[in-house]
Amino acid sequence: MTSLDHGGIVARAADLVTANYVFPGIGEKIAADLRAAAAAGRYAAAEGPEELGRLVTEDLQAANGDKHLRLAFHAEVVPDGKDAAAEQMFLKRAAESCGGVPRFELLEGGVAVVEFAPMLFPLALSADSVTAVMTLAAQARGLILDLRGNLGGDPYTAQYVCSYLFDEPTHLNTQFWRDGDAGDTEEQSWTLPHVPGRRLGRDKPVAVLTSGRTFSGGEELTYNLQQSGRAVVVGERTGGGAHPRNGWTLHPHLELTVPVGRSVNPTSGTSWEGVGIAPDIDVPAEQALERAVQELLARLG
Known part of the structure; x- marks a missing residue:
């Protein structure tokens, strides 16, 4: 198992949320909360990537419950790069x-x-x-x-x-x-x-x-x-x-997914997000x- 750089992973996640989250103001608040939690030692005791992913996901979703915003754990090693984890999964599951x-x-x-x-x-x-x-x-x-x-x-x-x-x-x-x-x-x-x-x-x-x-x-x-x-x-x-997302590999078993868009239906004037x-x-x-x-x-x- 690749060693965990707890601080580096959380810092990179905070930066990506700030730069990419569909609602900039909320993204800045979420990122600030992540950095504050890291400084307080919330993530330091996480024993592996699955636990770290769970803790960070809880905090990512605390502001508005966006289910597409998460630090997702993958049991299989995923390649580095933007949306690399999704592409790997698509190939495998489409074939199945x-x-x-x-x-x-x-x-x-x-x-x-x-x-x-x-x-x-x-x-x-x-x-x-x-x-x-x-x-x-x-x-x-x-x-x-x-x-x-x-x-x-x-x-x-x-x-x-x-x-x-x-x-x-x-x-x-x-x-x-x-x-x-x-x-x-x-x-x-x-x-x-x-x-x-x-x-x-x-x-x-x-x-x-x-x-x-x-x-x-x-x-x-x-x-x-x-x-x-x-x-x-x-x-x-x-x-x-309802929010389409991009993903970034932050560790061989951790993918940060960040919503980068929002849907508006032409009939209802809204979407199904959160409800x-x-x-x-x-x-x-x-x-x-x-x-x-x-x-x-x-x-x-």
Whole structure:
């Protein structure tokens, strides 16, 4: 196990939060609190990277509960560099899940079920699988997207999936990225004018299944479809993480993740940050599929 430079890791974390956190004023306060805690000896007794990560994460999230702001422990050694830990994990888990599309099923009544898990991987890793499964699902009478085990992922992949479910250009989300001290840079997300294969279109009914584990990019896909009126959400309130993040390796087993942007939905004018997404039909996650099938079949008549 690589030795821990407790002070150096915490000091570097504080600097990165100050320079990159989406809310500069809050970032400065969090960084000051970290430095004060380090000076008081809070982290010095941490016996390993996992304990240090837990202690620092508690303090990072104390100001506003941002679940994307953490010093994450990784059991496997991660390479140095920005977003290196995420890239390593994406490669491994995408290969284990067929590009993040582990299940397609056609149920009685012509309702298709597509599961996106464990994440919405970047399109470089997932586009072939997403294209194939959405083209196949377009032939069904209705569609259920199972996001109960989706822990996050790439906003451009959420945009890509949504683009199969609309016929007309639709504004899905707006991201505001921190741009140093110059303020925010705005980036709008719209459905794409072209997708490979066949669209499901606007008229066929769609349901999204959620659980308390559904998070981040999985929540963005859910919220885009719910707020646009394109899908009914069935299941449990989601985890509540709306801030896209970057990551920095601070130790072979520790990655600092810092939110660098915030989402604003064009319909609600807000996001799911900290509160999660309330389902339209609130049922335990394990009952969500059965309930969603009933809902879609009733709409199909």
